[in-house]
Amino acid sequence: MVIEMFHEEFYGRTEPLLERICRELALRFDGTLSPETVERFVGECHRLLAQKSRLRRHLPLLTERFARERLTALAQSQGLIMREVPEVLYVCARNAGRSQMAAALTVHHAAGRVHVRTAGTAPAHHVDPVIIEAMAEIGIDLGGAFPKPLTDEVVAAADVVVTMGCGDACPIYPATRYLDWNIADPEGAPIERVRAIRDHVGERVRELLSELPGTAPQSIG
Template structure:
């Protein structure tokens, strides 16, 4: 049986997609392959995002923004976009979800926590659906 692969995509791959990938990776405990990428990657992961993830015991300090590639989209079973617009290539047979979430760029840890918690809620629901198959 193939392990399902999920790709999270946002513009800078410095906030939302990094949180989503880290949370899904954490909760999936090896049951899924998880990646993240950005259509225009930033130079580093948002330090406030690193801080709010550390509050949950999840270390993203060694992560770095990655460029979205056609190969990453082709490899994924589920592609979840988070504000990347038309930058994400679309392939027939892939499942696409668009999660409308506030961008944590320029926000404080206090403002980012609700975004993180909403991502966590959606990630847990996605995981339950994917492992039930």
């Protein structure tokens, strides 16, 4: 009964925020995606994140970011929005370690010449704090990163899908390049081990970027 009352109170406060998110995203995608599609995605994103998120105060903000990312990917996969740079999707089981490190390192090294998304087949509640610490040591802030579940449209929109320890859970689309990186799982590892995994991920990221047009790696400084 207490749990039911909490959910009623929480969703009662959240509903106006979700309505505002729907209005804003409907305007953003006006002429590209229907308001009904936007509303459906916002509702689904909120439900998916609410199952995992411990940060209830930030749930509407995360919902907006997740829905915007998915709607953009949907429009791209349907040819309604052109992809101006290569799209890379990193997938691991928890979306709390390897995929987050790979995405952040790709963004840093590519310096705007590639767009990155991440997802998890069984996403965690939050990004591993040791991962955040290890990335901060090389000047990369993961403070805004959060785990997200894997959805079809982000796979369909990707030029390259890189999986790390999540088996064959990723759907297959034609004309998409698939890579599987053998990267150790940093979950529960000490910071020294996480640093080594971080550096290994960085090497693989540089290799990938060297193969993509116009995405030569930049040095960390």
